[in-house]
Amino acid sequence: MLGPPRRHRPDAPAPAGVGELAEPAVMPRAALGVPPGSVPGQAGPPPDEATRPRPIPEEFERPSSARVYDYLLGGAAHGAVDRRLGDELTRTSGDVVALVRENRAFLRRAVRFLLAAGIDQFLDLGSGVPTMGNVHEVIARSRSTARVAYTDVDSIAATHGQALLAAAPTASYSTVDVTDVEAVLTAPGVTDLLDLRRPVGLLAFSVLQHVRGDAAGLVGRYLARLVPGSALAVSHFTADDGGAARNVERLTADYAHSAPRARTRDEVARIVAGTDLVEPGLTWAGEWRPEAGRPATVTAPRGHWAAVGFLR
Template sequence: MTDASGGSWREAEQALEAGIDFERANAARIYDYLLGGACNFAVDREQASRILAQNPDMAYVCRANRDFLRRAVEWCLAHGITQFLDLGSGVPTAGNVHEIALAQHPDARVAYVDFEPVAVAHAHEVIGGTEGVSVTRADMRDPEGVLAAPGVRDLLDVGRPVALLTVAVLHFVPDAELPSILARYRAALAPGSAHVMSHGSADHDDPELAARTRAIQDGYRGSATEVVLRSRPAIRELLGGNELVDPGLVDIVDWPAPAPGERPTGGYAAIALFD
């Protein structure tokens, strides 16, 4: 449908030019929907329904990831790290990195990076010229391109510690070169920087937990962002040989301390410190 001026057709053309895929669901928009957001399409909601049918815990897992992000940002701030490079930042929702950081440290700097056009466009709207915050559309698999982008290069001082955030994103990156890609980020950042990560896995002693995580993977099949479930050793490899902050690589709900009342998510979380 279109009006007399053909406006809606032009909007659709602009969306296609921006790289928005209306035919396949996308992880950033699915995540937004599962967190109760509105920046998603029917195809994303349909895929989310299939994921929830496979594992009704998925919305809980998303919220747990969001809570881990908050705790990790607070840990970084408490340890003097006030710059954040958030890769695969997704659609901004309540409790964004910059909201947490700026509330506690007004001089904090947050560079959001994502490749999904809807996520980037909405992030620009949410940020609205907030000082110390930038949004960049770039492919995280290109570290040099990301770090050279004006929104990153002109905001972050890589000569000082930076928190590299890869929360609930690397299991959407199938690239076999991912360990070396992440190593290139670490090589570009100052000593004292930290790598904050959460990642899905079916590598668990509890067979039911492993099955629930594999069900999530199955639910993403056919989307533009299918899930890669790596083993615990493979996830540890993504953090390089750097020292892990206590308690190490643990379930998302158990970082930084055990949460006996919370059911496990099937995802691992950790913070690694750079030498």
């Protein structure tokens, strides 16, 4: 079901900074179960065990957050089932493209802020596909040598990320579940790259809504493993501004991994309570330190609460 890479809204201008460094992303053939060198429709020698095409995993029969998100951002790591849901979201739930772009724009501003504050290593939870203005691109654009360990539960995001970052000594991508703190912190992609005895920027952009249970407790367990001076940046899907958030929850209930659940401002405040928030505190993503000379990228309805804080 995973079709050829297709760009969403090819005529739509990408927001400044989004996708400027994006490689011409191509779905890795291995991820599609296609043996290297094979040409569809052409007979070849019988495949041996190592190259025998494998059935497409069940995961790909359902849309996933990482792939739908990639589609809405204009990336290329998605399949037909993701495009169908992305189109339905766009048709029925307001300007979700603006909403995901606003979240990515917050990601860029937050990472730039943390780089300027001296954070030089990042642990990114639920990273999604690492293109379209993701963390290592912001780091490179800032001419920094900071490191980023990406993590996500989605195998296409991970396969894509690992292929894309294979030659990058300052970035890694691990397939791991955010709810398993120990597994995340001991993943080779994390331990090889990050030194937890030094401050770390813990990034949780639009991922904690996929944690059904105690998200504040989960973040607390991560923060307990980091040294003072570390930072936390969070954005979180919400229904507080009304709009179509409940419709998004309904349409995405069948996601391959966990479906998103909107949280209120108070609930998100509890998630970031273990840090000292920098100005302007917990606010709408589009209103968090908009760039000088550029208007705040505020969508209506506004879809994410956002904050950045430092560990005491």
